[in-house]
Amino acid sequence: MIKRLQQIAQWFDDRLHLTKLFESTAGHHVPKSSGSWFYVFGSGTLLCLMLQLVTGTCLAFVYVPSADEAYLTLEYLTYQQPLGWFLRALHYWGSNFMVGIMMLHMAQVFLFGAYKYPRELTWITGVLLMFVTLGLAFTGQVMRFDQDAYWGLGIGTAIMGRVPIIGSDLVHLMLAGPIIAGETLSRFFTLHVFILPGTILALIGVHLRLVLAKGINEYPKPGVVVKRETYDQEYEAIIKKEGVPFVPAAISKDLVFSALVMFAIFTCAAVFGPKGPKGFPDPTYIQTAPQPDFFFLWVYSVAALLPPYTETFVLLVGPVVATLALFALPFISNTGEKSARKRPIAVLTVVVSLLALSLLTWAGIRSPWSPEMTAWTSDSTPAAFLKGRSPLELQGALVLQYKQCRNCHSLDGIGGERGPDLSRIATRLTRDQLIRQVIQGGGNMPAYGKNLSPAEVEALVAFMLTLHPSNVPPVRDSTIPAQAAL
């Protein structure tokens, strides 16, 4: 049986010359030093893409890209189709891992100076690949067409809409109309399954062709500088002296890493499952706090944290500058040191970007700036804050619920986090300051003014003045002389 298969395979090889093709591609010689654990991220990203293509094709068998049916088909996949949920989970986690590993790949290439002469084009196609990958991730979350998708798209359109003069036309182009509707889904479906995957495959072709043509970057040594005049001979010498075929010599680490990535994706999919679908996309439905996918959380944080007057500028100019910088990089620093040990600025850039992204993502996960819409009816006033309170103070606790202060303010850590926790508010503010805060608002707090009756203000303030630990007295108004007896 095996023998027969072998014969068939040989018959084909004699005609297709696959082994020869193999020798000139996968078998090409690479510097021995590039068989390093730092060089595994590129193949890892490629592997994720393969997984995405396979799982994505399977999903497309069931998925119907229409506003009415998209959500239903996802529900069908998730709850009825055997292992349909697992397929969705694989595609979701595959996408997370692909973006993550791609970022690692990029950081590594940057730190190892691999973008320098003569690999400028490899870097540029890499940057293009990054944009296409992010495009796939973004259009992918729209495919879910639930509230999160709606929201993710909302942020995108809001940023686009800020572009001067052509803003609304851009939004129209993206959404196939002024608002998110069925046409939007068709448009994004086409992007997600035809245009972007096609582009990414073509770009990967060029990217890999360049890798073959210009060779894999040797492991940089501090002190060895790239010179345009001599580099090509030097590289050739390295390959001659210590070149090894990529397969099998250098690929073993890639394989181990790929196996780990696969294992991680399958485990995440099996343990955490797919994301959503979370609720039919209904713009009138406000009792929800939708969140975009993981890798766009930081954009969401930026949009939420920027002071309003800088928003337009930062959100429009920022991406343009960043993109230009990425494309210009191999020309700005075309030669010279490659080793990260001799390039402190490069290291600093990576560390700072990474730190900023993780902090913003973390902030996005907690998203303390979005009020908790249901806190006022669901988060009880902790019993410790009710014990021994007078009827008026109890009414104050009720006003605090009723006027939805709890949506932004927590008591004992429970409730919204947009404003400060009020558990110890009496140790910070006096009666007059409390009244002023409630009536006039301030910072990001709305002014309640006429929306509170005098009795409601009295009750609220009476309640808040009881909010201090028994061993810490409330603050006193310094304009009232201290009483001798106290």
Next chain:
Amino acid sequence: MRFFCRENWGQQLRQATALVGLLTLVSGCDWMPGKPKPAERWQPDTAITDFANLYQTQCAGCHSRDGRMAAARPLNDPVYRAFVDPKIFRQVIAQGVPGTTMPAFAQSAGGLLTDAQIDILVQNLLAGAESDRATLRLPPYRAAPGDVQRGAVAFQTFCAKCHGKDGKGGPTGGSVVDPNYLALVSDQALRTAVVVGRVDLGMPDWRGYVSGRPMTDTEVSDVVAWLISHRKK
């Protein structure tokens, strides 16, 4: 050493078959922890029919759950459940109590709950209250306020030991004549408080103020009238 060459294809084919077999085996299991449970399936809030969930998300912020202390009265207090008029009970949930912090929940009144959901709340909150109603012999839920003068006397008898002689607060109870307090509660809430008390806060019911001497229907109405008389007009 050659990795990918004609000599060892046979071995590679064997390995590939084993791998495919393994994958098939793995994917045969549909029990993994990440599998979404139908119960966690997203549904619009109007489709929630689970009483515990409804109560937790809509009422627990103000009304106590399972006997815990809360700012507004516990709705599962057996005395209260026997006392309240089911029709008015439903109406309060649907329409709220204007002028107080009890919101209206019916969609027709600007709330988020459907009529069916309100029915679920009413049925579950009042389930089994009938039998208590028969045994407890409570004063009527609704009654016009009585006589203020007589109410002042009754207050001294039943309430002063906790809320103070003038009602402005005593050793174990706060002021019940504070005009700001009275501006925020309805007459019915006062009546309910006098009859049912507040188990969670340590206020007894109409039978327990003076031991062995429950308040009469008139006394209840009179005390309520006296409390109301302290409202600022």
